[in-house]
Amino acid sequence: MADLKEIPDAVLITPSHQYPLGGRMAVQERLDLLKWAAKHGVLVLEDDYDSEFRHSRMPLPAVASLPANGDVVLLGTFSKNLSPWLRCGYLVVRGDAGARLKAVREDMDTPVAGVLQSALAHYIQGGGFSRHITRARREYSHRRSLLKDRLGSRGDLELSALDGGLHAVIRFERPDAAEVAAKALKEGVRVIPLAGYYIDRRPMNGLVIGYGAVTDLQLTQALNVLESLLKFEPT
Numbered sequence: 001m002a003d004l005k006e007i008p009d010a011v012l013i014t015p016s017h018q019y020p021l022g023g024r025m026a027v028q029e030r031l032d033l034l035k036w037a038a039k040h041g042v043l044v045l046e047d048d049y050d051s052e053f054r055h056s057r058m059p060l061p062a063v064a065s066l067p068a069n070g071d072v073v074l075l076g077t078f079s080k081n082l083s084p085w086l087r088c089g090y091l092v093v094r095g096d097a098g099a100r101l102k103a104v105r106e107d108m109d110t111p112v113a114g115v116l117q118s119a120l121a122h123y124i125q126g127g128g129f130s131r132h133i134t135r136a137r138r139e140y141s142h143r144r145s146l147l148k149d150r151l152g153s154r155g156d157l158e159l160s161a162l163d164g165g166l167h168a169v170i171r172f173e174r175p176d177a178a179e180v181a182a183k184a185l186k187e188g189v190r191v192i193p194l195a196g197y198y199i200d201r202r203p204m205n206g207l208v209i210g211y212g213a214v215t216d217l218q219l220t221q222a223l224n225v226l227e228s229l230l231k232f233e234p235t
Contacts, residue, residue, distance in 0.1 A: 010043035015063055017050040020169055020197055020208045022161030027060055034068035041070075043097055048076040050165035052133050055141055057163050064094050071095030078120070080166065080212065081133060088112050088120065140166060143211040143219055150223045157230070158206075166212030169194060172230065177205050180229050189222045 013033070015025035025033075037044045046063045064074040077089035093101055123129050147168050151159050157172040177193040184191055195203035209226075211219050 007040045008042060010045055011037065012045045012047060013063065014047045014049040016048060016059065017164045019049060019165070020161060020167060020192075020194065022163055022165065022169065024060065024163075025063075027066075030060075030063045030066055031068070034063065034066060034070050034072070037072075038068055038070035044070060044072045046072060046074045048074055050080070052081050053137055053140055053166060054164045055137075055144055055162065064092055069095075071097040073097060073101070081136065082129075086116065086120075088116060140212065143214075143216060144168070146216065146219055146223070147209075147211065150227070167208055167210040169206055169208055170226075171204055171206035173205060175230070177207050180226070181207060183229050184222075184225055187225045189225045191222075191226070 011033075013025070015030060017024060033044065036042070044063060048062065051059060051062075062074055064072040072094045074092035074094075075089065076092070078086050079089070091101065120129075144162055148159065148162065151157060151170060157170055159168060159170055161167060161169040171194065177195065181191050181193050192208040194206035194208055197203075197208075207226075209222070214222070
C-alpha cells in the first residue's frame with residue numbers, strides 16, 4: 001500500500017474469503033491496513049464475503065472489530081445466506097463515517113420495506129437465522145465433500161478455494177479451460193474459466209465451479225460431465 005502514487009479515498013477488501021482463489025488476510029495484514037488507512041484518512045470498506053460459510057479453518061476477526069483509529073464500514077448481505085430475492089443488506093459502521101452514511105441514506109429514502117426489515121430482525125433475534133445458517137453450512141459441507149471425493153485425489157489437477165464459500169477452483173495444465181467450459185455449457189453445465197479473473201499477469205489454466213445453488217444430484221451430474229471432458233486419469 002505504501003507504494004501507491006496516489007492515495008485513494010477508500011479501499012474495498014474481502015479479507016475473509018477472496019474470490020475466486022479463496023485467500024484471506026492474516027491478522028497482521030489487517031492491522032497494517034488499518035494503520036495505513038488511519039494515517040492517510042482512507043475509508044476501509046470490508047466486504048463480508050462468504051464469512052458465514054467456513055468449512056475447515058476458524059474465521060478470523062473482522063477488520064471492523066480490530067483496534068484502530070480509522071473509519072471502517074463492514075458490508076454484508078442476506079443474498080447468499082437467505083435469498084437474493086430479499087434484496088437486503090446491512091452496514092456496520094465504525095468511526096466518523098457513520099453519521100455521513102446515515103444522512104446520505106435518509107436523503108435517498110429507504111429501498112427496503114420496513115415490514116421486511118422488521119421480519120428479518122425478528123428472525124435473527126429469535127434464533128431462526130442462526131439455525132438456518134447451521135443447516136445450510138451442513139448442506140454445503142456435504143457438496144464440498146462430493147467435490148473433494150471426486151476430484152481431490154486426482155494427480156493431474158489441483159482443487160482449491162475450499163476453505164470457505166460456495167465455490168471451488170479446479171486448476172490443470174491441459175486441455176484449455178475455455179474450450180472445456182464451452183463444451184460443458186453445451187451439456188448444460190456452466191463453469192467459468194479462471195483466466196477471466198486475471199488482469200496484469202499470466203493467468204492460470206483452470207475453472208471456477210459453484211455449488212451453492214445446485215442439488216447434490218445436479219452437482220454429481222455436472223462432475224460427470226467435467227470428468228468426461230477433462231479425461232482425468234488416476235496417478
